[in-house]
Amino acid sequence: xxxxxxxxxxxxxxxxxxxxxxxxxxxxxxxxxxxxxxxxxxxxxxxxxxxxxxxxxxxxxxxxxxxxxxxxxxxxxxxxxxxxxxxxxxxxxxxxxxxxxxxxxxxxxxxxxxxxxxxxxxxxxxxxxxxxxxxxxxxxxxxxxxxxxxxxxxxxxxxxxxxxxxxxxxxxxxxxxxxxxxxxxxxxxxxxxxxxxxxxxxxxxxxxxxxxxxxxxxxxxxxxxxxxxxxxxxxxxxxxxxxxxxxxxxxxxxxxxxxxxxxxxxxxxxxxxxxxxxxxxxxxxxxxxxxxxxxxxxxxxxxxxxxxxxxxxxxxxxxxxxxxxxxxxxxxxxxxxxxxxx
Numbered sequence: 493x494x495x496x497x498x499x500x501x502x503x504x505x506x507x508x509x510x511x512x513x514x515x516x517x518x519x520x521x522x523x524x525x526x527x528x529x530x531x532x533x534x535x536x537x538x539x540x541x542x543x544x545x546x547x548x549x550x551x552x553x554x555x556x557x558x559x560x561x562x563x564x565x566x567x568x569x570x571x572x573x574x575x576x577x578x579x580x581x582x583x584x585x586x587x588x589x590x591x592x593x594x595x596x597x598x599x600x601x602x603x604x605x606x607x608x609x610x611x612x613x614x615x616x617x618x619x620x621x622x623x624x625x626x627x628x629x630x631x632x633x634x635x636x637x638x639x640x641x642x643x644x645x646x647x648x649x650x651x652x653x654x655x656x657x658x659x660x661x662x663x664x665x666x667x668x669x670x671x672x673x674x675x676x677x678x679x680x681x682x683x684x685x686x687x688x689x690x691x692x693x694x695x696x697x698x699x700x701x702x703x704x705x706x707x708x709x710x711x712x713x714x715x716x717x718x719x720x721x722x723x724x725x726x727x728x729x730x731x732x733x734x735x736x737x738x739x740x741x742x743x744x745x746x747x748x749x750x751x752x753x754x755x756x757x758x759x760x761x762x763x764x765x766x767x768x769x770x771x772x773x774x775x776x777x778x779x780x781x782x783x784x785x786x787x788x789x790x791x792x793x794x795x796x797x798x799x800x801x802x803x804x805x806x807x808x809x810x811x812x813x814x815x816x817x818x819x820x821x822x823x824x825x826x827x828x829x830x831x832x833x834x
Contacts, residue, residue, distance in 0.1 A: 597633030659790025
């Protein structure tokens with residue numbers, strides 16, 4: 493009997509669901525002869541009309557990169573068609589159609605065994621290749637560090653952190669381990685706790701139970717919504733300490749996720765009126781320069797080991813930039829010593 497594996501990204505809201513694990517087929521060159529009625533029309537526009545299966549932007553990129561020859565020569569600039577030219581096009585696969593490449597990228601691994609890799613992702617590192625970031629990602633680094641992980645969907649990644657969020661992530665080294673972790677995520681038994689510095693003073697503790705979906709007017713943002721497309725999302729929070737930056741009150745929050753939706757903590761805290769310090773997307777524009785990223789760090793991760801069934805837990809202190817921000821806010825780091833006791 494064939495078993496169907498659950499989608500490893502079901503709980504993580506990856507939008508790039510296409511599997512790019514195989515090589516794209518070689519595309520044969522395309523030869524065209526332009527007609528006189530095309531005279532005076534830009535070459536990229538002419539070719540996009542003749543080849544509607546390719547976008548105009550993509551064709552222009554091929555022209556710019558020398559993959560289009562007009563009468564045996566590479567056209568320059570915004571070339572106009574004259575009519576009767578012979579055009580030879582060598583279609584190129586777009587980045588998303590190409591297999592992901594292994595790249596030597598430093599991976600701050602804090603634990604590794606035969607089933608798992610746990611790492612402390614630095615801020616600025618993209619987890620998974622996508623538009624605008626086809627290389628230099630955690631996935632590229634994993635393929636270089638452990639080539640065999642290429643046989644696991646998405647190189648074993650089962651959950652992700654935003655580019656500018658630092659902290660703990662777990663990666664599965666086999667399909668069996670990945671499946672086990674995915675089931676834990678679906679059952680909401682994986683413990684994921686974050687430190688967040690927010691503007692204002694929220695109540696001491698509480699819970700946000702608000703479904704999250706794509707913002708109806710701003711497609712790069714998420715929002716708490718009530719429509720059918722929004723996915724359930726639950727965040728528990730506790731205020732650990734208060735301080736001030738430039739005379740404005742801030743609070744250090746402990747946030748625990750039940751679910752793992754895109755931008756979940758950032759969206760949920762904004763929905764309460766307490767956006768994250770430094771958040772360029774959901775924060776206050778006039779305060780964006782206070783910190784170079786959203787003040788969010790995944791400091792604790794707990795799960796059941798896929799092979800031994802042991803309860804495992806790891807922690808990672810906040811990085812230097814986060815610590816400096818807390819110092820600026822007058823928040824004593826000793827508060828961190830009591831986190832595990834609450």
